[in-house]
Amino acid sequence: MNRLLSLILLVALPVLAQAQKYEFTHDDTLRGSITPERAWWDLAFYHLTVRVQPTDSTLSGATLIRYRVLKPGQTLQVDLQRPLRVLRVEQDGKKLAVRQDGNAYFVTLTKPQKPGQTEAITVQYAGKPRVAKRPPWDGGLVWSRDKSGNWFIATACQGLGASAWWPCKDHMYDEPDSMAISVTVPEDLMDVSNGRLRRVTTNPDHTRTFDWYVVNPINNYGVNLNIGRYEHWSEEYAGEKGPLALNYYALSDHVDSARTQFKQVPKMLKAFEYWFGPYPFYEDGYKLVETPYLGMEHQSSVTYGNHFRNGYLGRDLSRTGWGLLWDFIIVHESGHEWFANNITYKDVADMWIHESFTNYSECLFTEYYYGKEAGAQYVIGCRANIRNDSPIIGIYNVNHEGSADMYYKGGNMLHTIRQLVGNDSTWRQVLRGLNKTFYHQTVTTNQIEQYMSQQTGLALKPVFDQYLRNTKIPILEYRSVAGGFQYRWTNCVAGFAMPVRVCVGESGPYYSLTPTAQWKTLSAKNETALTVDANYYVLIKRVE
Numbered sequence: 001m002n003r004l005l006s007l008i009l010l011v012a013l014p015v016l017a018q019a020q021k022y023e024f025t026h027d028d029t030l031r032g033s034i035t036p037e038r039a040w041w042d043l044a045f046y047h048l049t050v051r052v053q054p055t056d057s058t059l060s061g062a063t064l065i066r067y068r069v070l071k072p073g074q075t076l077q078v079d080l081q082r083p084l085r086v087l088r089v090e091q092d093g094k095k096l097a098v099r100q101d102g103n104a105y106f107v108t109l110t111k112p113q114k115p116g117q118t119e120a121i122t123v124q125y126a127g128k129p130r131v132a133k134r135p136p137w138d139g140g141l142v143w144s145r146d147k148s149g150n151w152f153i154a155t156a157c158q159g160l161g162a163s164a165w166w167p168c169k170d171h172m173y174d175e176p177d178s179m180a181i182s183v184t185v186p187e188d189l190m191d192v193s194n195g196r197l198r199r200v201t202t203n204p205d206h207t208r209t210f211d212w213y214v215v216n217p218i219n220n221y222g223v224n225l226n227i228g229r230y231e232h233w234s235e236e237y238a239g240e241k242g243p244l245a246l247n248y249y250a251l252s253d254h255v256d257s258a259r260t261q262f263k264q265v266p267k268m269l270k271a272f273e274y275w276f277g278p279y280p281f282y283e284d285g286y287k288l289v290e291t292p293y294l295g296m297e298h299q300s301s302v303t304y305g306n307h308f309r310n311g312y313l314g315r316d317l318s319r320t321g322w323g324l325l326w327d328f329i330i331v332h333e334s335g336h337e338w339f340a341n342n343i344t345y346k347d348v349a350d351m352w353i354h355e356s357f358t359n360y361s362e363c364l365f366t367e368y369y370y371g372k373e374a375g376a377q378y379v380i381g382c383r384a385n386i387r388n389d390s391p392i393i394g395i396y397n398v399n400h401e402g403s404a405d406m407y408y409k410g411g412n413m414l415h416t417i418r419q420l421v422g423n424d425s426t427w428r429q430v431l432r433g434l435n436k437t438f439y440h441q442t443v444t445t446n447q448i449e450q451y452m453s454q455q456t457g458l459a460l461k462p463v464f465d466q467y468l469r470n471t472k473i474p475i476l477e478y479r480s481v482a483g484g485f486q487y488r489w490t491n492c493v494a495g496f497a498m499p500v501r502v503c504v505g506e507s508g509p510y511y512s513l514t515p516t517a518q519w520k521t522l523s524a525k526n527e528t529a530l531t532v533d534a535n536y537y538v539l540i541k542r543v544e
Contacts, residue, residue: 021390024398027102031079031161032348032399034173037106040073044118047180048166051207052227054151054186057143059084060126063167066176067120069113076107076121079163079170084127086167091121103163123167130164132156135293140164144292146228146251151189153227154291154303159348159401162220173346173442175217184209185227192226192249194218194301195284214300215283217440219344222299226289231255237266237286240278244269245285254290257308262288264330271368272335272361277432280342280439288330295329297336297358304329318381322366322374335361338435346442349394351401352468353448356392356410357431363411372424379415380534382408388471393445403471412537413467419535420463420499421456430455462496467537469493474538476500476515478530484523485530489515491539501533502540 029035043065050061065078080086081103089096089107097108105123113119130140136156141164146152155165163170183191187206195214202208230249237244246265250258265288269279279286284300291303294313306313306329316323339357360379367375385408392410394402403409421427433455438447445468453460466474470493478487485504489496499514505527513522532540 022395022400024395024400027104028398028400030077030102030104031170033397034171035077037073037075037077038169038171038174040069040071040113041067041076041119042070043169043174043176044068045178045180046168046176047182048223049182050166050225051184052153052191052225054143054153054227056128057131057141058126058128059141059165061166062122062124064120064122065167065169066118069115069117069119071115073113074109076109077169078105078107078121078123078167079103079161080105080123080125080167081130081161081164084125084129084165087124087126089121089123091119096121105167125167130160132293136296142292147253148229150229151186151227152229152251152292153225154293155223155225156291156293156296156303158221158296161399162223165225166223168220170220172219172221172344172348175219175344175440175442177217179214179218179223181212181214181223182209183212183225183227188229189227190230190232190249192230192287192289192301194223194299196245216281216299218299219341219442222297222341224296224298224301224303226291226301226303228290230290233259235266237269239269239282240273241282244279244282247285247287248289249287250290254308258290261308261327262330264327265334267326267369268331268334268365271365272338274368275361275364275428275431276338277435280337280435286334286337288334295333297333297340297354299337299341302330302333302337304333306330317385318378319384320377320381322370322378322381323362325370326365328362331362331365332358335365342435342440343438344442346444347396348399348401349396350443350445351394352392352406352410353443353445355406356414359407359411360414363415376415376535379411383412383537386412388473391471392468402468409467409537413463415535416467416498416537417452417456417458417460417463419501419533420458420460426456462493463498465493466496466498474498476502476530476532476538476540477543478540479543480528481521483525484521484527486519486521487513487515487530488519489517490541492517498538500536500538503531503533505529 045066047064086105099106132140132142139156139160142154144152157164161170181193184207187208191210193212195212198211234247281300287301291305294305296303311324312328335358340354345353363375363379366378390403392402392406394400418427472491475491478485497516504524
């Protein structure tokens with residue numbers, strides 16, 4: 001076996017072993033890969049027009065898809081999940097031939113598609129969309145009623161995909177530059193979607209149409225409908241980029257509670273603009289909207305169902321008490337405006353970019369208001385939720401996300417990296433720099449890793465490999481020897497040599513060590529034990 005082949009197998013075997021745990025379908029590939037029928041065109045604009053009919057739980061409407069031709073191609077893939085169906089596709093008013101393959105529709109274009117030109121198609125659709133079973137995790141359409149019996153309807157489709165309720169290019173690598181959303185509902189209801197409300201039209205058939213417009217790029221699962229008997233109020237936040245419009249929507253029965261709880265929004269914005277830079281969507285404003293499920297990070301239309309209580313449904317996920325001082329959904333889901341909506345993964349396998357940074361944002365929010373030690377206690381307390389069941393990074397090109405450890409383990413990985421940086425000003429600039437450098441972009445893990453390594457001056461690849469691509473937690477082994485200790489890293493990936501801060505004895509002194517897989521020696525007379533600074537997510541073990 002030659003050296004190159006050995007290297008290829010060394011890299012490939014862990015991925016193959018992971019893939020063997022799952023069975024992927026043809027639908028998974030059509031959804032999760034940049035197919036040839038997607039690659040030749042670039043999204044420019046969507047206009048989604050949808051009529052919501054609560055009495056029979058149906059949707060009907062159309063998506064105008066405007067795109068730029070990157071290279072010649074005559075077959076275009078549009079996605080729409082069953083049981084919804086595409087009725088007709090047109091270009092320049094002419095009906096086009098369409099072939100369905102599962103949840104993908106392949107449109108044959110008759111007009112020559114010339115590179116550099118901008119073209120458009122219109123996709124008409126209708127049917128009963130998938131009903132959400134456990135939103136937002138097992139999503140779709142939520143058809144519910146409020147306490148007065150009025151319809152209370154919402155969408156939640158992360159993971160499942162936006163094509164669960166509207167025709168689109170359902171892959172995260174490509175976003176439109178802007179989007180219009182026109183939603184028609186019964187006249188006694190209101191729709192709240194993304195961006196700014198341009199007009200409300202009363203129709204002769206006892207319906208109203210709400211026209212929303214998003215001027216920024218938007219990821220597909222961030223598009224949402226929220227329909228109910230809402231009351232609305234607003235305020236203005238003086239932010240880093242100037243005045244930011246804040247709009248709030250809650251059911252009539254809950255307005256008093258919502259007005260009190262939603263006062264946390266300006267506090268959230270103050271903390272996150274400090275850590276991450278300006279709110280990324282000033283032009284579209286910020287909305288917080290009550291929904292019949294827990295909540296989601298829909299861009300400029302954050303949804304809320306935490307029952308107007310602090311914590312996560314009244315619980316502190318860190319078990320430290322700090323998580324009961326603020327509303328988890330307001331903080332966490334709004335944190336996604338920076339990490340998910342501003343910086344968006346290209347492939348769902350890299351979902352950690354959304355969830356790890358946003359989990360860590362909870363720590364940073366706590367630190368901003370209650371001090372650095374409080375923030376550290378919060379993120380460390382969340383370690384009890386880590387399972388180490390499978391790698392955080394999923395399998396690429398098959399719509400597969402990695403372990404849910406992307407939340408708590410990912411947050412603790414970032415907290416550990418902060419210790420390696422050792423300078424809070426530098427760390428803050430790294431976080432702000434990420435949001436500036438990748439502003440309104442879709443990215444890969446490799447881009448994030450390289451940026452953080454370059455900006456910190458640290459060789460972070462083994463650290464990312466350890467925590468994102470491996471389930472093992474590094475163990476600092478040590479043993480007593482004459483005049484001190486010997487120590488080394490075990491249970492770690494090749495090349496892992498992460499520095500770590502340790503305490504000798506019960507009260508010090510403290511040392512910064514750089515262990516490797518080989519034994520090293522630390523001089524320390526008359527001491528028998530080492531402990532590791534708890535801010536590092538590692539284990540320590542005494543061996544004989």
